[in-house]
Amino acid sequence: MCLTVNVYIAKKDSFDRDDIKRLKADTLGFNIYLRKSKFSKRGSHLMIVELGAGGCACSLLTDEAGFDSPTWQLRLEVLDGLASLVNRIWDTVGGLLTFDALWYAEAPVENRDVTIEELYAIIGNNKIGSKTRYFIRSEEEIRKLDKIEEKNKAYLDQMEELFRNRKS
Numbered sequence: 001m002c003l004t005v006n007v008y009i010a011k012k013d014s015f016d017r018d019d020i021k022r023l024k025a026d027t028l029g030f031n032i033y034l035r036k037s038k039f040s041k042r043g044s045h046l047m048i049v050e051l052g053a054g055g056c057a058c059s060l061l062t063d064e065a066g067f068d069s070p071t072w073q074l075r076l077e078v079l080d081g082l083a084s085l086v087n088r089i090w091d092t093v094g095g096l097l098t099f100d101a102l103w104y105a106e107a108p109v110e111n112r113d114v115t116i117e118e119l120y121a122i123i124g125n126n127k128i129g130s131k132t133r134y135f136i137r138s139e140e141e142i143r144k145l146d147k148i149e150e151k152n153k154a155y156l157d158q159m160e161e162l163f164r165n166r167k168s
């Protein structure tokens with residue numbers, strides 16, 4: 001099994017090599033690869049690896065990292081650089097992007113909306129979920145989504161009430 005650290009960018013104009021150069025990932029001890037995948041038609045898939053570590057992100061893990069733990073145990077010395085790099089990508093893209101650290105070919109079990117500040121803290125505190133895909137959004141967007149969820153919930157509650165009344 002191989003750890004992959006991924007950023008998906010939902011953007012019509014695909015992210016290109018010049019964008020990657022501008023990120024200067026190597027100053028933070030990382031390399032970024034632009035992956036060609038099915039997703040490429042709709043956006044860009046970036047893979048983050050440690051500088052000099054080859055094609056996967058396994059080198060980020062500590063030797064004690066458990067395979068079934070809900071959060072990864074990454075080496076403490078890589079946390080700040082990784083958090084800063086994701087921050088740089090967010091600054092460069094300025095649109096919807098996701099971040100995850102998953103075993104190769106495994107799908108996330110949970111999707112979570114976070115601000116870039118929240119994600120920065122999650123990475124910095126070594127709390128990256130091992131089955132979570134983080135959707136980085138602005139605070140305003142998250143507020144809007146919460147409102148939609150509230151409305152949906154209110155609607156469902158009303159429906160439930162209706163059905164309950166019909167039965168009795």
Ligand SMILES: [Zn+2]
Nearest residue numbers: 002003056058
């Ligand atoms: Zn590996």
